[in-house]
Amino acid sequence: MTSKYNIKINYIRILTLFILIINSQIAFSQLFDGSQSHFRVKWKQINTDKFQLIFPGEFSSTAPALANRLELFIEQTASTLNRPSKKISIILQQNHISQNGFVQLAPRKSEFYSTPSSIADNQEWLPNLALHESRHFAQFDNLTGNLKKPFFEQLALALFGLNLPAWFFEGDAVLQETLFSNGGRGRLTSWNMPIRANIQSDLLFDFNKYVHGSFKDIVPSYYSIGYFMNSILYEKDPEIHGKILEEMNGNLLRPFNFERSLKKYSAQKSSQLFKSTIHDLTEKWNKATDINSPSSFEIADRFPTDYFLPQMVNNTVYALQHSRQLTPKIVRFENKNTKRLYKKVVQIGQQLMPYFHVQGHLIVWDEYRKDPRFEKQTYNIINVYDVNTGKTRHLTHNTRYYSPVLSTDLNEIAVIEVSLANRAQVVFLDSKNGAKLDSITMPTGTHIQQPQFHATGTKLIAIAVNEKGTNLIEINRSKKEIQYLLDWSNFQLERPIYIGEHIVFKANFNEKDDIYLLENGDISQLTDSQFGAFNPFASNDTLYYNTYTTNGYKVNIQPLIKNNEKRTTPPMVQTLYPRQNNTSYEPLLPAKDYPIQNYNVTKNSFNFHSITLSGNDFESFDNLKPGIFWISNDILNTTAAKLGYEYDTEIQKSTYSAELSYQRYFPKVSLSYKNRGQLGQATRNGNRDSIINFDYREHYLAADIQLPFSIYRGNKVYSYGINMGTSYQKRYNLSLSTLTNFNDVISFPLNYQLYFNKNSLRATMDILPRWGQNFSFTYRHLPFENELRGDIWSLRTNFYFPGILLNHSLQLRYSMQESAGRYLYSNDIPLVNGFANFLSPAVKNTLLFDYRLPIVYPDWSIGNMAYLKRIRGIISADYQNLSESDLSPKTAGAGLSFDFNAFKYPLPLFTFSSRLTYINDKTATARIVPTFSFGYSY
Incomplete structure (x- = not known):
């Protein structure tokens, strides 16, 4: 009995690790920004025992002061944990004006978007950001710090995501920025206001809703509820975070590792801690509020909607509307009976x-x-x-x-x-x-x-x-x-x-x-x-x-x-927790000289950090092949390299590969080499009923150049660009020596793509853009081959239109292609649904209609496995070879999609889709074909 129990536990461990490592790698790889700074930026650096600070040359006069603060912050934010933070590279993206920052592994680095904006706070932006991110340095190093480059950073990142819930590590970082400063979000009443409003309005959402959010309701983020839950822990024991991480560090593959550690040191599970936190906040905020009765604009909105910055000019009230159903716009109000109606003045873009x-x-x-x-x-x-x-x-x-x-x-x-x-x-x-x-x-x-x-x-x-x-x-x-x-x-x-x-x-x-x-x-x-x-x-x-x-x-x-009677002599703002208010800390270290040096981007291009088991970082689960890959990324996202081996279990052949991409300048250049085993088929004496299988190996070299561009203009996003590519194949070790007409060399086929897209920004509840026009032209041919001939061109278009109701969308895709020679049986355009289930002539064009609509926003918890946020539907009608068909579609279908979060992860948003497709063709193997798919988005 014990043996079976151990086998079961080991199975759960392996299954959980596999699922969640894949999920963690998907989530973190998408969350961390892989884009580039402008190549004209001249990078400088300051090196200390604790960090490498990399910054644009224009920031040189300010960098030493920040470095001085960083030394203190890194020491302070690790002080309640068992291990000091290890040295890390910190990149200041001073040319990027968005206020943000992150810490990552694979490769290990942190990026600070260091320019302050007009967003009001209670202290300086950059020091507050540095405090917050410094705690993340310490969290990584205390949980998975023993897993390091050149082989294990991605594993460390995945295990970090597997073990620590986002509410804990982000809420803890907010706690630290509050502890070691006079500001911090813990002292911002506007930041805790959404939780207070929900509690005082008896909107008692459950823990899953606070973690995962909602399309239909205003739910404070896991940062805020995480701060309050961490504060409860800190009030009980200032050393508890170090104890929890230390307990988890030795049990990284243990199921429910965090819950066990939390229970051990706090006597509560996460859900229990959440309930006690809400109870504590309810008691703290139970004071009755004297409320005057100003005149309020009564506006009938189905879902939560903001009307920011009301301004009266020329007897007209203007406001900036932010809605979950519509993109932002400036509106003006008009009186009609007892309610206010608004009219759009002007649509605005991203702010x-x-x-x-x-x-x-x-x-x-x-x-x-x-x-x-x-x-x-x-x-x-x-x-x-x-x-x-x-x-x-x-x-x-x-x-x-x-x-x-x-x-x-x-x-x-x-x-x-x-x-x-x-x-x-x-x-x-x-x-x-x-x-x-x-x-x-x-x-x-x-x-x-x-x-x-x-x-x-x-x-x-x-x-x-x-x-x-x-x-x-x-x-x-x-x-x-x-x-x-x-x-x-x-x-x-x-x-x-x-x-x-x-x-x-x-x-x-x-x-x-x-x-x-x-x-x-x-x-x-x-x-x-x-x-x-x-x-x-x-x-x-x-x-x-x-x-x-x-x-x-x-x-x-x-x-x-x-x-x-309301004259005010303001005191300093305090938090809700006595221990945080009584924290003493050193505000500054003595001034110190920090030598500034040039940072050589090219010299630091190669940075091997991790071994992974997937050639595509689990971005696709189709035809997943076992393998092992050693990957490199420089910390400025200019150069990536990968060396690997994988085995295709379907054809029982191996592949050795090497890839290099370089994207520091305008073109993105990719080079790849593969030595791979392949299978082929041939007919005996031209008899199509007599098929011979053979195998061979090949050297395959490919080169691609991309020129991608995108811009924002108002509430429109434009993307356009040119892609070009070629390859060289050399086949050898042919198993069938008598095979004729076999091309052992295919020299430099060329492919080109031109594309232009214009799409509206999407509101939170939009499934697709309300308006969009997308065009792509592709051409492939063999200009350098004497024995092989052929070419193919295709034009793909994709249009979006508003549906009958808000957040409904009609998508229309028309595509055409023409091919000859080697490409005669290739398809470079979207095909009708169910294409594999009937005998089709050569496809010349397709016209695809899809109507998508949201059905319900349930906000249901399915145990601890999933949290269902939205159910949506789709109705489709697909046409093929229009000049040869009547008005009836070749296929038609309907389906449901379920958008959900998995486990306790707020991202990504997974989608499980099911569809029934009716095939209007005499050769169909089945008239009605069910299909299922699984994907994710952000």
Whole structure:
């Protein structure tokens, strides 16, 4: 009995490891960005015992200060764990303006997107990011740190993902950024607000929903619930994270490793810890809130929808709508009976944060842009929309401008610009042509956000952030002088505006976010919202602002009257947990010199780090072949190499391979070599009923060049490019010596592809783009062969149209091809469903219709195995060789798809699909054919 039990446990271990390592490799390989910086970036480096800091040359003046902080952060964030963090390479992507960062293995590195934006916080962006990511260094090294390059980094990454749930490692990192600073997300009331709103509104979602999210409801992310769960653990025992990781480290293949370790040291499983966390938060937030009753815009939205930044201009209220069913747009409201109706003003594109400003007949906003080839070369540009003419102008190009605001005379636009050295300045632009008129540079180390003009245009108010914390800053335009209006603190300040000579702004002074008035140095509270008030705008003694609800940010209106009983002397913001508030830490290390050296990209091109068992990193499960591969990736994503062996069990032949790709410059170049065994068939004396099998080996060399480009324009994404490739085959060791007409050499067939795609951005609930036009032309031929002849060309088109209801989509694909010679029986176009189940003549063209629609968003937990988020349907009709067919389709079908998350992993989103296809052909082996498929997406 014991023997059978052990066999069962070992089987579970092996099966679990196989499934979850595949899942982890899929998830992490997609989450980590494999794109490149521009080749013009001149990289520098600082080397210490703890890290290698790699950064663009323009950041050289700032890098030593960051290096000094990193030394401290790496030491602090590993202090409660059993092992110090090992040396790691950290790349500062200073040319990439998106605020983000990550740590990865395979290869081991971290990337910081280090440019601060206009997203308000309670401390500086880059130090906060460094604190957060430093904890991830320590987590990796304490759990799987013994598995290192040159062979085991991918295994270490997979085991990390297998063992640690995302809520634990991300929530723990948020805890560390809160412990070792005066800021951190643990002190942001706007960050914990969605959980508080759900609890106080009796929306008690279960643990799986908090981990996996929802299409239909606002569910706080696993970062936030993870922070609170980790905080409960930390309050019980500050050393508990080290104990859990140490216990897990020696049992990486043990089933339910994390749950066992958590149970051992906390006496609770994850689900129990979640329930106790929600119970604790319910008690902490059970205080009744005095709520005034402002006038709210009543808008009938089926799903949660935000209406950001309400602004009244010319008796019209404008807002920026963010909906799960629609992509972002600026709308204006109209009164009709007791409800408000809105009309679209202008569709906008991708933004780093929701933002726009209205003045007179002009609307300005910023949009995110990227270099067509190098995705880590990004920009923020300024757009202007004229309400009178209905026209949009792109006022700037390839700039790093944020938060544009119009002057009252409409002649100027003030923006914030951040240099490559992270120096901030206010820039004044001509509103007609975008020309730079003037600028005021801020003191070194001070970043400013969200400016607003005074009515006279002589001064501006903005938010200031530096190592001291946050403040309000007033900028004198003519004297180019600045004045700080408050004491430095750790409050999150947002959207300051002038009302006469006074200032209205949002702050989290009293354990939640509300609107305040600064008048002659005194602060008075203007709103008393239930969950939070944001984005103030004043007009004619009326205050317009956003209030947060469990259905999104809504527009509220109230008289602009200060509450003298609500005068505020703000204390410093605290967390909900005493132990976090009592933590003492060293804020800075003594100043130190850090030599700066050049970083040679070419010299560091090869970095072998892992052995893997799949030639395609498990990206496809079709015809999965056992093998072993040694892989290399440089830390700047310019060069990849792979050496490997695999065995095809179906034909019982082996393949030896080597691959190299280089993508530092505009073309992406790939070279590959394979020595592989193959099977072939021949007829005896031309008799098709007499088939002879034979085998052989071949040398196969291939070369491909890609020129891929993509750009954003408004709410459209354009991608276009050219691909070219060729190969050389040399066959040998033919098993059938009497075989005739066998070509042992195929020299350099050429293939070319041109493509152009234009698609709308997708809303959260969209299955496909609402609009899209996609074209691809391919040509293949054999120009260098004397004995082999033939060519094939194909044209593929793909169009998207809106369906009958929101988030429904109609896809139409028309393709045609023509082939001759060696390619006569090749198909380079999409085929009708069920093609393999009937005898088909040569395919000349196809016309494929697919109608997709969401059916229900169940948010169901299927035990601990899966979490079902959406069920959707598809109806299809497929035509083939249109000139030879009647109006009836060759095949027609219907199916269901189930979108779900597996286990406790929030990503990827897996899809299981089933379909029944009716085949309208006399030669069909079956009239109705069932098919099933499995895939994943992000």
